[in-house]
Amino acid sequence: MDNLSHSLVGLAVGELVHRTLPAEADPAQHGIRRRLMLVACCAASNFPDLDLVLSGLLPQPLGYLLHHRGHTHTLLYGVPQALLLIALLWILWPGARTLLRASNAARAGLLAAVGAGFLLHLGMDALNSYGVHPFYPVDPRWIYGDMVFILEPVFWVAGAVPLAMMLGSRVRRGLLLAALAALLVFFTARGFLHWGSLIALLAFGAGLALLQRGAGKNGKRALCAGLLGAVAFVAMQGAAMQRGKTIVADRLRLLDPASTLLDTAMTAFPANPACWMFVSAERDAVAGTYRMRRGMVSVAPDVLALDACPAALSEGARERQAQIVINWSQEMSLARLRALRAGNCRIDAWLRFARMPALGPDTGFDVRFSNTPAGNFTTLPIDGANSQPCPGGVPAWGYPRADLL
Known part of the structure; x- marks a missing residue:
């Protein structure tokens, strides 16, 4: 807080x-x-x-x-x-x-x-x-x-x-x-x-x-x-959050029945039980991929639809009276994530924090805190890290996405 x-x-x-x-x-x-x-x-x-x-x-x-x-x-x-x-x-x-x-x-x-x-x-x-x-x-x-x-x-x-x-x-x-x-x-x-x-x-x-x-x-x-x-x-x-997670899970099940929903991170709007941002983590073990999605959900669209949610915290176009919208999605390789974790000590340390890790060509970032091209405060460069000494004293926090590693 x-x-x-x-x-x-x-x-x-x-x-x-x-x-x-x-x-x-x-x-x-x-x-x-x-x-x-x-x-x-x-x-x-x-x-x-x-x-x-x-x-x-x-x-x-x-x-x-x-x-x-x-x-x-x-x-x-x-x-x-x-x-x-x-x-x-x-x-x-x-x-x-x-x-x-x-x-x-x-x-x-x-x-x-x-x-x-x-x-x-x-x-x-x-x-x-x-x-x-x-x-x-x-x-x-x-x-x-x-x-x-x-x-x-x-x-x-x-x-x-x-x-x-x-x-x-x-x-x-x-x-x-x-x-x-x-x-x-x-x-x-x-x-x-x-x-x-x-x-x-x-x-x-x-x-x-x-x-x-x-x-x-x-x-x-x-x-x-x-x-x-x-x-x-x-x-x-808490009750509204659980309702929002249910709505997200139902929508993702329709979009991709082959994927397993691992986690949904919910971010509330201030003093507003209806409007929520969400980021989901899914895994497709057969395809060897995982997917991050970011979007918005209203748990009471008849009372407050997505297009009426506070504009400064909303992202992307929203259909009138929509209950849920996905603004961003990215599918990534499980093999690459695991290889980076095993061979790059900085990525390994970063994964002790990153609940929703997305990997680009040169950087990784946690999608909870935005998906802009410039990244956010969690953005970590991937290039050249292997040639640098590993940081000492990394806290032994649990890996939030151990289910991907």
Whole structure:
């Protein structure tokens, strides 16, 4: 997920932890505890993304592909990260150190906020098609949620509105809420959000604002409602995603009954359960080939047909009222893929990330992230790699397409 989503949800959970704990006897200490819960949970919700500093350990694009969402995004390595964050808060924040020495509630809250923050980061990152492998080294396989767009405004509204309504100043409250609404309108005007999604998001935000307004000074109804609303949205996306995969499987079975569908990667549109991008991987063992297809699917074409999906994220021509369209397809040699994997150490490392690997004459790229002639951030040159030293320290993540290798 984007770091704005991580931060806002982390802040909301930190505030909820604080409001759930018994009050501190000293009002000043109570205020310090609130700030500590907010900072701790927000920082923990972003801490794993510090793995970006490790991307220089391997030549690009392998460094980013194999180290981002890497070791710091595992349950095992989450423990030392949590301990490091708590140590930094203890060392760098004298007021928090004094509070923690005196208050059992603050100590319990800090553990809850930091633990929740790290679990939120892993859980939210697991919701999209990029994937995580949280159980490494016990299980090195990638896990893909395929449910939520990587920048999801539902999370922004769920976290930001209750927090904004808790501000004492009406001016600051109004400015923050207006800025959030303006951001949503901007993305809608730019073609990233459907107008129906905008209306639903504004209604969701208005409901949370009214809940918090009537909740009293220490109320937490809006926080709980916002988080529950986000969970309900994820559940709805999960059901829509499964429906989309079924539609894709049915269409591909008609197009090529001889091929075996191995996987379908689904990418949601923001705040939109109807519109989806998909990339499929098929294998024809008899022909010795595999095929990647990329297209769009609407799980509710009577409500929102493909030609009505947000234009900025749509690709290619779309028939009016169509349920599914395939915009790109490429058939490739299994023998070539396997030979490159066996004889080219860079391709072998790249295949530890590439869920939907497509091979051109000179490059390979993961079709999940576009199929443009220029490639995308996953594009790896094939030429001349055999004459270069193999990169050291390649993480032992599982091969997403082991079924092709």
